[in-house]
Amino acid sequence: MTSDRAAADSSTDEVAASDDDGVGRPSVPYRFPGTSPIASVTAGRDDLQAGESSGDVVTVAGRIMLSRPQGRLAFAELRDWTGSVQLFAVAASSERFDELVKLNLGDWIGVTGEVVRTKRGEVSVQVANWTLLAEARVGFGDKWRGVHDVEVRYRQREVDLWANEGVRDTFLLRSRVVSTIRRRLDARGYVEVETPVLQPLAGGAIARPFVTHFNALHADFYLRIAPELYLKRLIVGGFERVYELGRDFRNEGLSPRHNPEFTMLEAYQAYADYSDMAELVEDLVAGTASEVLGTTSLTYQGRAVDLSPPWRRATLSEVIAEVTGVECDMGMSVEELRTRAASLAVAVEAGWGPGRIIYEIYERTTEHELWGPVHVMDYPEEVSPLVRSHRSKPGVVERMTPIVGGREIAEIYSELTDPDIQRARLVAQAAARDAGDDEAMVVDEEFLRALGRGMPPTGGIGVGIDRLVMLFADVASIREVLLFPALRPEHRAAGDEIDAGGPEQSRAREPGEAAAQA
């Protein structure tokens, strides 16, 4: 074994210093250059006939997913992140055949050999030389059924990615969605910026923050719940089109649609209003779907979603009437609206104005019934402290919330730019906070000072990237689009490994034993 190993290593330009790592394990090279993606190796082989050799010698590397030794022949499935190919080994011509057939499922190897088609018609790499790249000392799941225990899937995502078809595709899709959105924004002249995640005040949204301590400043800081206020300060500073695509943190419950840290796109454009920004959202969503999925006609959880713009726009009152049959209007008296809320079994708190009541009715009765795409608009001022008042309708603001596939996937504003009005709104929020609403906003003097220097008319959007990916990937849980979703920490003693007992024991050898076998 020692001499064989050395021979294998000499075929690369990296040679391990010794045969094992000091604990009886075989050594592996430091690099394995010159590999071709498996997808490129198998592509364009249609004219290769069964039993024929192509003459092309390739080097591929990946993980052994299936193994079918058959006497003096052996077959295996080798998979890299582009695809799979069958390995075909022959005892008479394949290097270290006996060792090759003893490899375990999950082991990584590099292989050099000719591309052939077997007598039974499978395009294969006929193994000439091969090199062990890594052992799977902890076993993977059932080779056919995969791993379905969601706890294992989320806690040990590396297992999930290999054992379950499609999981890797979902995350590759996510990556393409994010890069496509960036490219589309860049093409529109937006610049990407990075603003603080650690903030002295958690502003820009209505949510409970995570708190941490900044030792050097002797102060508690907050993980951002939104970058909004900083991005608006950049608009004041003359950055006319900015976006930030990053993580926000909200100290709230977990659910199939909520993870405490999630990915948000926020974009702001000077001289634009919420109609302009609605078109941007439609273009980002539908355009990205076209690029990444090749269509704007999706199916989400068995139901059709047509993303092609323009999307319908409807007011809160309109959608409430459609869903419940009850007419509600901002012009109605509080008493009238309370009666209508009561008729819908919606609880109303004392002191709520007409807008707050209508919003509550919408959330309780209507929002979860909408499928979309539809921009829900004319939100009440009371629940939208950072949004500019409607240019013609009293009591409401210029805000749209697009519902797509039954979920809010974005917020779209004509931004409030007047420092005095903004101060009044934030003071009202602070009062609510003092009255016990610990999710209400605080007064951010730095932000208000910035507005005082003049903020041009500006449109802004926030897009929930996780939910967008859920829509595109047609999955019901946010955990399916987060590589490592939030879970309770594992409380397990050292050495109490979940998968102990795979190929582990059989491979634990005395240090001298490997050499003795040579």
Added chain:
RNA sequence: GCGCCUCUAGCUCAAUUGGCAGAGCAACGGACUCUUAAUCCGCAGGUUCUGGGUUCAAGUCCCAGGGGGCGCACCA
């Protein structure tokens, strides 16, 4: 935080009313020159999540705790 459900071999799952804890795959040993979840023979594998309790007898019933899922609430 509350409610409901769930936890059995490395993985996927069985186990009748409370009656000897099992199978397939993986792993391990062997056979096999065209396999496709190869097949065949053999071997081994368990704190039934944890701790109590009831019982002649508990994977199963009861209590407490832990992990996970779903729902409610909050939100994107």
